[in-house]
């Protein structure tokens with residue numbers, strides 16, 4: 001089964017939406033194979049968002065992702081990468097449809113967009129390795 005890396009971002013933790021977001025993945029039938037709270041430091045943030053370093057919003061993104069802890073999860077299921085991205089909704093919460101996580105729990109991208117989800121198999125592998133040791137991902 002396919003695996004994807006999900007982060008409930010600092011705004012999700014600060015706004016106490018962790019339980020509600022995890023509920024959605026469980027209700028969908030996805031399996032949590034790894035989960036931990038991580039306070040991302042600048043070095044890790046730069047690695048995670050390496051491909052965005054030229055963007056005008058990069059410095060703000062680093063500040064945002066390091067401002068409080070995140071919940072990191074390895075989520076598993078049929079076509080999990082695409083399914084979880086659909087559940088997250090569009091990057092900008094203003095464009096995210098109701099029923100999606102960003103559509104339901106966020107409004108202004110300046111205040112955050114609640115969640116990170118891997119966008120490809122290659123990035124899912126890279127991101128899982130960045131956040132989890134092999135023995136922290138459980139096969140059951």
Ligand code: UDP
Nearest residue numbers: 052057061090091109112113115116117119
């Ligand atoms: N981001 C932002 N402004 C933008 C685009 C992106 O602040 O115009 C932030 C936002 O937190 C987003 C993250 O950068 O989730 C990564 O951007 P990406 O394009 O990978 O979006 P995602 O895959 O998270 O939907």
Ligand code: MG
Nearest residue numbers: 116117118119
């Ligand atoms: Mg992305």
